[in-house]
Amino acid sequence: MADTKREIERKYESDDSGLPDLTGVAGVANVLDKGTAELDATYHDTSDLRLASARVTLRHRTGGSDAGWHLKLPVAPGIRDEIHAPLSDTLPGELAGLTRSRVREGSLVPVVRLRTARDVQHLVDADGTLLAEVSVDRVRAERLFGGSGKAQWTEIEVELADGGDPAFLDKVEKRLGKAGVRPSKSPSKLARALSETKGAKPRTGQPEPAAPGTAGDHVMAYVRAQRDAIVELDPAVRLDTEEGVHDMRVATRRLRSTFRTFGKVLDRKVTDPIADELKWLAGELGLGRDQEVLAERLLAALAGVPAALVHGPVHDRLRDWAEAGERGSRSRLLGVLDSERYLTLLDTLDALAAAPPLLKAAAGDPEKVLTQAVRKDFAKVTDLIETGMAQPPGHERDLGLHEARKKAKRTRYAAEAARPVLGGPAKALLKSMKSLQTLIGEHQDSVMARETLGELSAVAHAAGESAFTYGLLYGREEQRAAAVEAEVPKAWKDIKDEAPV
Structure with missing residues (x-):
């Protein structure tokens, strides 16, 4: 069974001088030498490096305290979710599934082997609580597929302890900076290995459009x-x-x-x-x-x-x-x-x-084309709101407001797509459509709640149970829907009066 943890770490360039003294970092009471680990990792990817292009890494590693399969998914710069599965000869099914949206019908092959000598130190506070693990990694990389060549380098890696305050990493970085240590230019060991060996490189984003604007x-x-x-x-x-x-x-x-x-x-x-x-x-x-x-x-x-x-x-x-x-x-x-x-x-x-x-x-001109499309959607919302509210309370009004909600959502997404072109007016329309969507959404939720309460009431009655409480809840949902219906005309008038597009 795979385990998941949030990994927050930073990488730095290093030379033969090793790790600077970190006892001066605020909050650190002691630096504990945890010895050296020999790690041997084989990274897997498709032949066209789809995982690496998305900054996803999949490796099979022996040595150290967490030997096994590791899949790392990017969350933000310096933050990844790591899914760990036990050692096995073949890729565990759960990890295969987690890569499927990128790999699809392709095949995974070993692309890089990294052998690392890792000198580990723990930064702890006065109570002996781990704050961060700091390692000096001497890395030897070998390209296995889609290229050739070898590379080697030394880097410093600082990983925040589970549940730690990310601000602590800033303190460590400040101390490293005073010692002349600079952040690494590569986001991961794999990225550096692919960069420094011959062969295919990960793609970096979409190409620029032929006719921008x-x-x-x-x-x-x-x-x-x-x-x-x-x-x-x-x-x-x-x-x-x-x-x-x-x-x-x-x-x-x-x-x-x-x-x-x-x-x-x-x-x-x-x-x-x-x-x-x-x-x-x-x-x-x-x-x-x-x-x-x-x-x-x-x-x-x-x-x-x-x-x-x-x-x-x-x-x-x-x-x-x-x-x-x-x-x-x-x-x-x-x-x-x-x-x-x-x-x-x-x-x-x-x-x-x-x-x-x-x-x-x-x-065509983006401002003209996008404005026309957004206005057309807005006009449909207007028609649906006014038609729906013209119906007497009940099923037909419920249907009308539900359709209006769907069109408000569509207009909201249209404004979202047009925002880079239309700027403030699109932002204002997006906000008003989101507000309308939320209001009418409360009405639709009440409709669905009443349908469910009616069904559950019938089942309870058939089982010889009292249906009183279901009726009470039903009545309260009716009141909530009526309150929304009373609020819609004024809310819509305000939106139309201030329509920015």
């Missing part, structure tokens, strides 16, 4: 950003991080909205089938998430009901309903991410990014 350039910049987000969030979804599923789902929605909003820039005969696949993926991502969010809402509402008004096993029935939705959703989602359909979608998005289906308007 067109409407098509700006729309495609947004499309590529969402494509990148889906690929980068894949490991987070597999690791079941708190926001991984939500953020990937948002990226799919942004793409679908962009295809529809900018249909005069990108040919919808090409993008519509892709949008259908993105809708499928968003649906799979939302299967467990939507029920989880709704369950949290209902359980929170139940917690606000006085005990004397809770008749029957309402809490247990709500909890069982929530758990039933969770069961199987995790394994199903992992199956989706490993499916040929999903991997084909990623390939299709890559192909779209490389050769976008641009129409005539793509070559």
Whole structure:
């Protein structure tokens, strides 16, 4: 079973003089010599270095206290999530899955071998608590695939102790700087090895567009950003991080909205089938998430009901309903991410990014083209709000406001894509659409809550239980929806009066 930890470290250039005295670092009471470790690591990647291009590293290492397979995923400069699995001859399935959005149908091969003599010291405080591990690494690198050659160097690595304050690394860096030690130019040992041996080098970002400044350039910049987000969030979804599923789902929605909003820039005969696949993926991502969010809402509402008004096993029935939705959703989602359909979608998005289906308007003035598209979306929101609120309270109004919410979200994403061109007005529209989306979203959440309460009430009644509390919760949800409906006209009037685009 793989373990995950957050790694916060900094690397520095070093020479034969070794490590400067660090006893003067504020907070350090002692520097403990932990001896020398001999490490032997083989790094794996595709033949075209897809992992290294994304600053992802995958290695099989012997020696030291954490021998095994290590996958490191970038979080921010100097911060990576490290997933560790025990030693084995073949790559563990969990780590293979975490690289699949980049490797896809490709093969992993050994590309670099690093043999390191590591002199380790621990910086501890007055209580003996570890603050950071500092090592002087004498590295010998050998290219194994896609090139040839060897390289060697010495570097200093400072890794913050688990749960430590990152500001402590600033203190260490200040002390190292006074001793003439400078930060490394390479983000990792692998990056330096690939740079200093002959052969293929990792790609660095997207090439500059041939005609910078067109409407098509700006729309495609947004499309590529969402494509990148889906690929980068894949490991987070597999690791079941708190926001991984939500953020990937948002990226799919942004793409679908962009295809529809900018249909005069990108040919919808090409993008519509892709949008259908993105809708499928968003649906799979939302299967467990939507029920989880709704369950949290209902359980929170139940917690606000006085005990004397809770008749029957309402809490247990709500909890069982929530758990039933969770069961199987995790394994199903992992199956989706490993499916040929999903991997084909990623390939299709890559192909779209490389050769976008641009129409005539793509070559036009970006301010004019993007403004027209955003205004068209805003006009649709206006029609839906006014039509929805003209309906009497009930099902038809619920449907109208739900459609208005979806169009407000689409307008928000359109403003987001147009912001680099339109600046402040797009930012203001984005903010107002987000506010409207949140307001009407509360209404839609109430609609879904009432539907669920009605179903649970029927089940409880059939089991001979009291349905009183379900009816009480239903009535409160009706009141919440009515409050939103009363607020919508004024909120929308304010938005229209201040419409910046």
